[in-house]
Amino acid sequence: MTHDIDILHMTLFWICVTTGFFVFAVMIYSIIAHRKSRGLMTHPFHKKTWVELTWTFISLIVLILLIIPSIRVLMSMNGLSKEDVPPATKTFTMTELMQKGHDIYQGLCAACHQPTGLGLPPAYPALNGSPLVTGPTDTLLNRVLNGKPGTAMPAFRDQLNDEEIAAVATFERNSWHNKTGTAIQPSEVTAARAKPVTTEEKP
Ligand code: HEC
Incomplete structure (x- = not known):
């Protein structure tokens, strides 16, 4: 356009x-x-x-x-619909986020964190049962967006869009033994992107 x-x-x-x-x-x-x-x-x-x-x-x-x-x-x-213009304001169902999140996780995260979510400690931590994953969404989104400098955990802010980060974060919070039952929407990722990078330790 x-x-x-x-x-x-x-x-x-x-x-x-x-x-x-x-x-x-x-x-x-x-x-x-x-x-x-x-x-x-x-x-x-x-x-x-x-x-x-x-x-x-x-x-x-x-x-x-x-x-x-x-x-x-x-x-x-x-002829353009509102959804074409600001995709970040679209809300998705849990099923949609889980499906998309599963694919992203297998493609980008499983090499280190393993399909089981158990990781390969001590090099790659488990996401299954991690309080950082199931705790406050801000902390989780900050880790996925900005990675953890000085470790192997990459920043995904330039590689994935808001919808994809929301999907993979929702997937991690609701897979294996993690059962938060809550979905993260793209609008929360948009907000999290604007926040400063924090390097807080595990809760
Ligand atoms: C190249 C390996 C690698 C890849 C790929 C990777 N991670 Fe990580 N990840 C790590 C490492 C190493 C840490 C631990 C960082 C630290 O020392 O706190 C980590 C930590 C995390 C944590 C915090 C876990 C905790 O309990 O501290 C989350 C959440 C996470 N990664 C999510 C993801 C997601 C989502 C993806 C895919 C989009 C991903 N990671 C891809 C290596 C990786």
Whole structure:
């Protein structure tokens, strides 16, 4: 959509530049070529109705040509649903979050924390039964978003969007022996992203 608006803007811009260039070229030429010092007489040009009408119609046609692409872009913007624009405000069901979270966990987290959630202590801690995972959501989201500097735990803030972080966090809080029964929504991740990185120890 942004791309379409940009193309529309640049197209209209160049049409205006070209029109301006020709109008000024004709004006400057007329002023110089028909100057008084050459002894030329003014002609009662304005009494020719058809010339004036033609001028008016040309401008009208140029205006209509400019309006058509603008209306097309406006109409396609109207077709966008609210969900397409701010995905972070969408809420998901527990089932949706668990399904998506499961896939993300298997793909990005299981190598270290293991599919069982038991990890490989002491290198990789267990998420199953971890009070950091089942405790305050802020602490969990902070760990997944920002990782833990100085350890192997990576920051996922640039790799995953709000919806994906919400899903994987919900999955960890409700898998294996972890049964908080609560879902984390993308809007909570949006809020957590803005908070400063904390390096607090396990609760
Ligand atoms: C390269 C290995 C690695 C990967 C991949 C990884 N982690 Fe970790 N994770 C760690 C390590 C190491 C720690 C322990 C950091 C510390 O010393 O507190 C940790 C700690 C955590 C903790 C805190 C657990 C606790 O009890 O302290 C959470 C939650 C967590 N990881 C979630 C995730 C999630 C979610 C993913 C996938 C999106 C993930 N991790 C991927 C290595 C990894």
